[in-house]
Amino acid sequence: MDGGAVADWERAFRELLAARGSALRSYAYVLTGDAAAASDLLQEALTRVFGRRRIGADIAQLEAYVRRAMLNHHVDGSRRLKRWNATRHLLVEPVRDDSDQVVVADQVRRALSGLSPKQRACITLRYYEDLTVSEIAEQLNCAEGTVKRHLADARARLADQLGMTEEGAR
Known part of the structure; x- marks a missing residue:
């Protein structure tokens, strides 16, 4: 990639996260139910979307691609679900509030x-x-x-x- 393509990629990435990062994190959390898993899911989706050479700069389209990548990765991730079920007993119960x-x-x-x-x-x-x-x-x-x-x-x-x-x- 030339320097101009990298600058375009970085600008699109920053604009997407600034404009829709919170909504994407929320979507990932609703899909996974776990903050760490949601972060991993969002990171994986961003890597998949922005790993392509031609991504465009339309924020709405980029958000749709990232949401679709998250949804696909989550649905196809039965292996992650099995791993989660095998280790979740190691986690501490959340602190109860009245x-x-x-x-x-x-x-x-x-x-x-x-x-x-x-x-x-x-x-x-x-x-x-x-x-x-x-x-x-x-x-x-x-x-x-x-x-x-x-x-x-x-x-x-x-x-x-x-x-x-x-x-x-x-």
């Missing part, structure tokens, strides 16, 4: 961690990204019926874990 909000947030994080990667991706895209079933199916390259099944299974599991009726989990 605040109901902290307790509820912890319960939701625990419930989300029990979902499969596809279920968690569907729930994230539906309730965090506010996508329709057809948009989720397009993002995940699967049938709408598959998305509906993942959403239904995830809602049922979350309702059970959180002690709610399934209608309350919608």
Whole structure:
């Protein structure tokens, strides 16, 4: 790469992180449920997107590429999920605060961690990204019926874990 291409790459990278870095970190956290894993996921996605020679400078397009790279890496990362399940018992339990909000947030994080990667991706895209079933199916390259099944299974599991009726989990 010549010096001009490097400068363009760096400028696009800095502009993306300045404008949308917080939203990308939040998206990664919702997908993974773990701050360290979210950082790793975002870093991996940025490496994949900015590792290409021709990336462009449109921030919206770059953000879409990074989000897609995160989603693909997360869904395809069943190996990471297995590794996480094998080592999570080594982590210290979070400090409990008397605040109901902290307790509820912890319960939701625990419930989300029990979902499969596809279920968690569907729930994230539906309730965090506010996508329709057809948009989720397009993002995940699967049938709408598959998305509906993942959403239904995830809602049922979350309702059970959180002690709610399934209608309350919608």
